[in-house]
Amino acid sequence: MQANRQAPASRGGLSLFGAFDRHFLVGVAWPSLVLMLAITAVPFILTIALAFTNYDLILSQNWKFIGLDNFGQLLADPQMPVVVFNTAYLVIATTVLDTLVGLALAILMEASFRGVGLIRSLYLLPIMTAPIIVALTWRAMFNDEAGWINYFLGLVGLPQPVWLGDPILAMPTVIISDMWTGVCFQAVLLLAGLLAVSKELKEAAVTDGANRWQVFRHVTLPSIRPILFVAVLLKAIDEFRKFEGIQILTTGGPGIATTTLNLQIYDTGLFYDQVGYAAAYGVLMIGMIALTAGGIWYFLGRNR
Amino acid sequence: MRTSRRITVLRTVFLIGGLGLVAIPFVWILLTAFKFPVDAASVPPEIFSPFTWSNFTQVFNGEYLQSVGNSVIITVGTTVATLAFGVPAGYALARGKFFGRRFLGAFLLFSRMVPPVIFIIPLFLFFHELGLIDSFLGLILAYLSGLLPFTIWLCASYFADIPQELEDAARVDGCSRFQAFLRVALPLAIPGVITVGMLIAIAAWSEYFIPLLLAGPYTTPATVGLVNFIGVDTINWGAMAAAALVLAVPVFFVTLLAQRGLLRGLTAGAIKG
Numbered sequence: 001m002q003a004n005r006q007a008p009a010s011r012g013g014l015s016l017f018g019a020f021d022r023h024f025l026v027g028v029a030w031p032s033l034v035l036m037l038a039i040t041a042v043p044f045i046l047t048i049a050l051a052f053t054n055y056d057l058i059l060s061q062n063w064k065f066i067g068l069d070n071f072g073q074l075l076a077d078p079q080m081p082v083v084v085f086n087t088a089y090l091v092i093a094t095t096v097l098d099t100l101v102g103l104a105l106a107i108l109m110e111a112s113f114r115g116v117g118l119i120r121s122l123y124l125l126p127i128m129t130a131p132i133i134v135a136l137t138w139r140a141m142f143n144d145e146a147g148w149i150n151y152f153l154g155l156v157g158l159p160q161p162v163w164l165g166d167p168i169l170a171m172p173t174v175i176i177s178d179m180w181t182g183v184c185f186q187a188v189l190l191l192a193g194l195l196a197v198s199k200e201l202k203e204a205a206v207t208d209g210a211n212r213w214q215v216f217r218h219v220t221l222p223s224i225r226p227i228l229f230v231a232v233l234l235k236a237i238d239e240f241r242k243f244e245g246i247q248i249l250t251t252g253g254p255g256i257a258t259t260t261l262n263l264q265i266y267d268t269g270l271f272y273d274q275v276g277y278a279a280a281y282g283v284l285m286i287g288m289i290a291l292t293a294g295g296i297w298y299f300l301g302r303n304r
Numbered sequence: 305m306r307t308s309r310r311i312t313v314l315r316t317v318f319l320i321g322g323l324g325l326v327a328i329p330f331v332w333i334l335l336t337a338f339k340f341p342v343d344a345a346s347v348p349p350e351i352f353s354p355f356t357w358s359n360f361t362q363v364f365n366g367e368y369l370q371s372v373g374n375s376v377i378i379t380v381g382t383t384v385a386t387l388a389f390g391v392p393a394g395y396a397l398a399r400g401k402f403f404g405r406r407f408l409g410a411f412l413l414f415s416r417m418v419p420p421v422i423f424i425i426p427l428f429l430f431f432h433e434l435g436l437i438d439s440f441l442g443l444i445l446a447y448l449s450g451l452l453p454f455t456i457w458l459c460a461s462y463f464a465d466i467p468q469e470l471e472d473a474a475r476v477d478g479c480s481r482f483q484a485f486l487r488v489a490l491p492l493a494i495p496g497v498i499t500v501g502m503l504i505a506i507a508a509w510s511e512y513f514i515p516l517l518l519a520g521p522y523t524t525p526a527t528v529g530l531v532n533f534i535g536v537d538t539i540n541w542g543a544m545a546a547a548a549l550v551l552a553v554p555v556f557f558v559t560l561l562a563q564r565g566l567l568r569g570l571t572a573g574a575i576k577g
Contacts, residue, residue, distance in 0.1 A: 017480070017482075020482070021480045021481050021482050022481075023402075024396075024480075024481035024482055024485070025395075025396040025399060025400075025401065025402035025481075026396070026402040026403055026404070028392030028393055028395065028396050028485075029392075029393050029396035029397065029402060029404065029405070029408060030404065031389060031393075032389045032390060032392075032393035032408075032452060032456060033393070033404060033407075033408055033411070035389060035448065035452065036411065036415060036448075036449070036452055036453065037411075039423070039427065039445055039446065039448060039449040040414075040415045040418065040423055040449045040453075041411070041414075041415075042426070043422070043423040043424075043425075043426035043427050043430075044418055044422060044423060046426040047422050047423070047425060047426055050425070050426070105319075105322060108315050108318055108319050108322075109319065111312065111315060113312055113315075113316070115316075117563075119319050119320075119323065120563070120567065121559070121560060121563035121564075121567070122323055122326070123322075123323070123326065124559055124563055124566060124567065124570075125326065125330070125556065125559055125560075126326055127570070128506055128555050128556075128558075128559045128566075129510075129552055129555065130509065130510035130512070130527055130551060130552065130555070131510060131512065132510070132512040132527045132530055132531070133333070133530070133548045133551060133552055134329065136530065136531075136544060136548065137329040137332055137333055137545075137548070138329065140332065140336070140539075140541055141328075141329065141332055145347045145348075146345055146346065146347045146348070146349050147349065148328070148332060148349055148351075151348050151349050154348070180325075180326070180329065184326065188567065188570055188571065189570070189571055191571075192567075192571035227571075237416070237417055237419075240419050241419035241420060241421065243421075243512070243513045244512050244513070248531070262419060262421050265421045265422075265425075266421060269425050270424075270425070270428070270517060275425055275429075278425065279425065282421070282422050282425075285419070285421075285422070286418065286422065289417060289418075289419070290417075293417060
């Protein structure tokens with residue numbers, strides 16, 4: 001603290017550099033903050049404002065505020081409940097499956113043995129591969145005639161469904177392809193949590209007569225709860241914005257069987273040019289994300 | 305001792321089996337990239353078929369090469385811009401005590417929660433007005449919306465690990481705050497900054513959604529160019545796999561070379577957050 005007061009004085013406090021230096025932290029933080037306000041906060045507020053207009057990309061000159069009309073239309077839209085259901089289906093199924101399987105994988109990778117470093121880094125590769133490549137590859141592999149998956153299913157005598165064209169199977173197909181990256185992602189995050197659990201605490205529990213399951217349930221799980229919370233929250237939020245893995249795999253189809261809010265906003269606003277109505281869907285999406293984040297916080301993040 | 309050894313064997317079997325599942329899509333890309341178009345689309349599929357380089361000559365002669373060049377420009381530009389803004393801001397966040405700090409922290413969380421589709425429509429309208437559609441500057445600005453908060457957050461976690469006392473000592477010796485940052489804190493944080501830089505570069509290299517809307521004929525990156533191999537009624541799987549391979553191989557090497565840092569980078573934000 002002493003140093004903070006002395007140094008600027010020795011630097012000619014009236015010079016331009018001296019002024020910059022005294023406010024160094026503010027000076028380097030605010031350019032980023034202003035930039036982020038311009039490219040995220042302002043658009044965010046504008047999207048909410050657009051939801052109360054009839055803005056249209058083609059008739060952009062004649063827009064006006066129309067109050068809650070878009071939301072009235074949204075409530076009457078037969079696609080709306082389907083899209084909301086699809087979004088919830090995708091978010092819940094992928095978050096639960098990726099986290100549970102990822103936790104199991106992380107537990108397997110936790111031990112130290114020869115070659116574990118290489119194994120851990122190989123499990124990073126799906127996370128680092130561009131989602132568009134992943135989506136295109138799964139589209140080829142799930143192809144009902146030329147794809148590998150049905151070929152192998154045929155070899156062992158199992159049925160060969162039309163994965164991407166079947167309204168019931170399409171969403172599970174999206175979820176399976178999601179797990180390829182999602183499980184690895186959760187495993188990597190949770191592994192960091194597992195490695196940080198105090199060894200002394202675990203040994204103490206074993207000395208007190210706890211079995212493996214009891215150690216996991218009463219020592220490991222409470223210790224990793226903070227990172228489990230973050231991992232679940234990030235996963236759920238990322239599923240809301242999932243795009244390539246649906247757009248490329250199924251184009252939201254068949255029909256709208258795999259259309260989530262993200263795709264619906266994209267289609268409505270940028271394909272059909274109804275920006276105002278798309279923004280109303282956007283407000284619905286923001287609400288759903290806030291609700292999900294709040295729920296995850298209530299069950300996992302809260303201090304108890 | 306015997307049971308623990310059996311568990312290790314079982315563990316390894318499961319882990320290698322899992323790696324087998326992880327490998328299948330990569331194997332598909334690798335094999336398909338070297339197939340003749342007829343073999344790549346054959347029904348039933350042929351796992352192994354005659355070898356050819358023809359897909360690569362097609363990929364390197366067409367407009368895909370141009371889009372790979374665009375990807376390089378966008379990736380380098382985004383990485384440089386993000387680090388230039390994000391590293392000092394991350395330092396400020398870690399060292400605390402300035403007007404707007406709490407707001408910055410809350411804002412980072414906010415921008416992590418809101419999906420790009422919410423920002424992109426007004427950005428599209430702005431860029432249209434400003435003539436930034438189909439420009440590298442516009443794309444880099446749009447990429448910053450997701451990557452800058454991430455960079456600030458991660459850099460803050462790296463700077464927080466560096467003892468404040470070192471900078472205090474430098475200041476007693478007559479360094480300005482700027483010099484204390486540049487000569488003391490930054491060199492110590494370089495490994496972290498490099499990791500963040502690689503994560504940003506990989507993210508920018510892989511981005512598809514933003515350029516799908518904001519890029520155009522002059523700036524289309526390779527991720528969007530990849531989808532052009534999907535024709536109206538047929539997909540040129542061989543050429544597409546070859547193009548995907550070109551896109552994936554650099555990332556593959558960076559990941560394996562820098563895995564320790566990347567592992568830390570991916571998890572640092574989560575643990576500290």
